Amino acid sequence: MAAAPILYSFRRCPYAMRARLALLIAEIDCEIREVRLSAKPAELLAASAKATVPVLVLPDGAVIDESLDIMRWALRHNDPESWLDGDDAALIAANDGPFKHHLDRYKYPERHGTDPLAHRAAAAALLSDLEQRLAGNPWLCGDRRSLTDAAIMPFVRQFAAVDRVWFDTQPLPGLQRWLATQLASPLFGRAMVTRPQWHPGIEFKT
DSSP: OOOOOEEEEOTTOHHHHHHHHHHHHTTOOOEEEEOBTTBOOHHHHHHOTTOOSOEEEOTTSOEEOSHHHHHHHHHHHOOTTOGGGGOOHHHHHHIIIIIHHHHHHHHOHHHHTOOHHHHHHHHHHHHHHHHHHHHHOSBTTBSSOOHHHHHHHHHHHHHHHHTHHHHHTSSOHHHHHHHHHHHTSHHHHHHTOOOOOOOTTOOOBO
């Protein structure tokens, strides 16, 4: 039996989360190595100088250590739901750049020395762009789930969880529905299976 790819992952990391979603939808069997970012294993550090998750090590030794690259690699191998048809690079870049900037400073104000409410407002303003899309479509790129939805959802999930009561009262019905649909999906449930911390000799498959 051919060796399986190895994914170094951290369950709650939104970047690792979207990589796992794509690997699952593409039906790529891989070994999941759940790591703690405060105690990174030597194998992860040897695989990628970036030293953070996700990192995918292929059977031939090649390494993919950017989450979007992992998603696109998986979907180029198998894309049963045509996720690549909905790959909006500009929308994903807005999420990974400006939105993530404000999300971090809202979620971790003590780390950044910031006013969390100011950054919450700035992030919410960016979410209004998603709301406009979702007012007329069930998904960000049309009538079906795509790479763009899976790439952005983990960050919106993180934003909503900071103060769920506040988030649920915002005038974002399309976004709230979109988020709830994905969180309730069997795919998300599989992506969020809890695994113990990986140590050499322990193996877990997708």
